[in-house]
Amino acid sequence: MTTSTITRRGLLTLGGLAAASLGGAALAGCVPAQQAQNPGNAEGPLTEQGSPGGEITIIDDNTNKVFDQAMFDEFEKATGVKVKSYTQGNFNDLHDRYATLFAAQDTSVDVIMTWAGWSAEFGQAGWLTELDPSVVPDDLIQPALDAVSWSDKVYGLPKFVSVQTMYWAKPLFTEADVDPDKAPANWDEFVTTAKALTTKGRYGYACDIGNPAGAYQNFLRVLLLNGGTMYDADYKPVFNSEQGVEALSKFAELLTVHKVMDPSSVQITNASDLGDLFAKGQTGMVFNWPSGWAAATASGSKLTKDTVGNGLIPGMSVRSASIDGSEGFAISKFSQNKQGALAWLKYASAADAQRKIVEQEGWLPTSKTVLEDKAIVEANPVVKTYQETTQYVTKRFGTPWSSELDQIMAVMMSEVMTGKTPAKEALDNAVSQTEPLVQKYLKR
């Protein structure tokens, strides 16, 4: 009979082998790189096929309150599709949540909320279902369609249009001897008004440049207001043009020279905080989304429907311009009930739901039919301003490189607003960092 001695070395070897085996087994369970992604759209764009049914799960942002059980019941009655689960998340947190779901090829979620940037990012990643033109309504407003499209492909249907307009507090205008019924017509008038409104502890203007997305939005807005653009026809970044430099300089001067911009603007990270600041009477003018009207006139606000002014954003070298923040719904590539999900997309963008969104929440309609409805225009003054806005440039430039660009813009904006770097130098740096991104994601 042979006996073997168990030594420490033997035990360590045994332990190592056991760990390696377990580790190897674990690694064998990993998704290999070649199966990690399902690029393109092998099954072709989604068309309507037969009657939808079954259940769907929706993850939305928290901008809409009309999507409640009553609406889900109506939807089920109309289509036969049951909303199994509808959850909302903070807009700033949703991107990462969706990215995790998609990366894991999660099949439990059918419908997600999207906007121009995410449509481009997730669309190019092959994570959204492309829609066939036959399922896209004819009377959609172009910015609404842009919010769910990228590179000539439609990845969803819009749920509301959102375009920034100017809000002002009429009581503060009256106090400063400024006509409360008339918005500044150009940038010089805007600066003059902001100076008149600025007193100790209160500023004429405030904005939200405290996070990367806010930095990008605020730069894009002044760029468009000065007749500039982000890219040329070939997507070459050109925002360091003369218009761009002048626009950014004038914007920074609001804080550094005229001292009419609330310094906390560089710390404000979202539009709702900006809306709160305005509603509390701490600033006289803001450029904000349509929901700003509801926030400014809500109970607890110092303002009412009669004391909030709403109009076009005053331009620098053009009369006006604006940025788009329209949102929509898209269908996950990994959804197991795409027909049911498509039924929801169509339902949310149809006239009945649109009227509720405009009347109850203040967002703008996605269809021309509802936009021209007189009752809608009377219910929400921002709709009238929006109709005027359509005469001027409204852009967002949602691209697959939006996240990276936002981060570049955040650094650029911070350096300029704190006076550390001149606008020209900061914009040149930003363009030199953006060019490789465009090359990378457009695969030139």
Next chain:
Amino acid sequence: MSETGARNRRRDLRFALTLAVPAVAVVVLLLGYPMGYALYMSTYEWNDKLGQLPQFVGLGNYTAAVVDPQVQRSLVRTLWFTLVTVIGGVALAIGIAVLLNREFRGRTVARVLLLVPWAVPPVVNGIMWKLIFDGSSGVLNAILLGLGIIDTPVQWLADPTLAMNVLIFAEMWKLLPFLCLLMIAGLQNVPANLYRAAQIDGASPWRRFTRITLPNLRPTIMFALIVQSMWSLKVFDTIFVLTGGSGGPAEGTTTITFLTYIVSFSNLDRGYGASLAVIGMVLVLLVTLVWLALLGRRDRTEAR
């Protein structure tokens, strides 16, 4: 050793190994799996937004990271944050522990109060400091304005340097209770007769501190330095809450861990993000080895 003894020993070892297998399996699956997968991903150009199948690039992501200015800046910030929070935190903890180790009325209450920051969840900690340091409605500005120390509100989280200092302050507040507890526990092991003998010999309080307290606390200090270095190097939650998930302003609070998060989840560049995660892990290992080399050797020498 007799054959029976050896057999018994083998049986005991087999039994011990059997008992250890579930724990080892859990550790391997929960740590080995993600670590192995991260290593695997880091060898691919795995950017979801490119809309193509991941391409094997070997060490390409690592060589790109080495020359990436954004990574270099984040590493400098990480090391600065770690240096201040670890050295400052441990030094403060020693001081507070020595004070709390003395007999005085209310010592028990003071020790309990010390634990309060530790009981606060990290996210709540971040929100609390954000509310305190808010530029327009923050408590700190209200106090400073009320006392006449400042004329206009300070935008604490708008300047990259100020924001990093706020982050360091918030983290120090959170980490001190644990470090103090460690030091207080360590102080209980210092023989009281050493202090009595030193006092009889006429040693000043400072000499008693440097010649008795510190040498006897060395193992505890080394443990505190290693553990706190790990935590500081991978700080994330406070940055996320304090800066609204941006790591700003102007990347001012973007440490290597936060950059890993941005690259992986915001930019969807999972391959490059995985390589940054591995670099972060290597950094933790290196710093641990440095502390062991600096303090561990002296421990071993003195033990002989």
